[in-house]
Amino acid sequence: MKKIVLPLILLLIGVGGGVGAGLMLTAAPEEETMAENPCGDGHAVADAMDKDDQNVQPVSLDEREYARMNNQFVVPVVMNERVAALIVMSLSIEVEVGGQEAVFTHEPRLRDAFLQVMFDHANMGGFNGAFTSSSNMRLLREALKDAANRTMRGHITDVLIIDIVRQDVTN
Incomplete structure (x- = not known):
């Protein structure tokens, strides 16, 4: 029984660490927005680009x-x-x-x-x-x-x- 528990615990720790690292390395939401609408009307892209700078008002293309x-x-x-x-x-x-x-x-x-x-x-x-x-x-x-x-x-x-x-x- 002990031979199975230790590998199982190590497996769970490894999977948890991998999931955590994957979540941290995913694309930022603004990059996802631009990827969703690369050829749209420009408003969604401009809004996503301007989220970083709160002082800049969204301007359409x-x-x-x-x-x-x-x-x-x-x-x-x-x-x-x-x-x-x-x-x-x-x-x-x-x-x-x-x-x-x-x-x-x-x-x-x-x-x-x-x-x-x-x-x-x-x-x-x-x-x-x-x-x-x-x-x-x-x-x-x-x-x-x-x-x-x-x-x-x-x-x-x-x-x-x-x-x-x-x-x-x-x-």
Whole structure:
């Protein structure tokens, strides 16, 4: 009888731990909402995206414009005091309707703020290894959006990374 009880207890502990870990690693509710309605009217997606920031009012996709930054951003990745790679990125700024002109007016300040964020990201190792992982890209997008909102004082709803390329430099 004792030979059966110990393996049974260990089995129950293992199953309980696995279920607990599975529940902790499931997708966040906002990701599920976006997955449920990827091509819908945009209201559910916008509402889900704005849940994180309680100060931002939900805006439908119909009430937004996009201002593409004129030039690409080039960010060096430095390792051992040498440039090991170059990151080339293209960005677009999502704004409320009518805000596109303000983005182009403040583009030099926005570019400066974005470059500072990208340099900081590169110096923290954000462009090393699997630099396009979803968590890594989310951190970069949030930092870019924060910098844009500090520069434009609230007219920007999102910053979109349109292109990103890493070119390793051979010595």
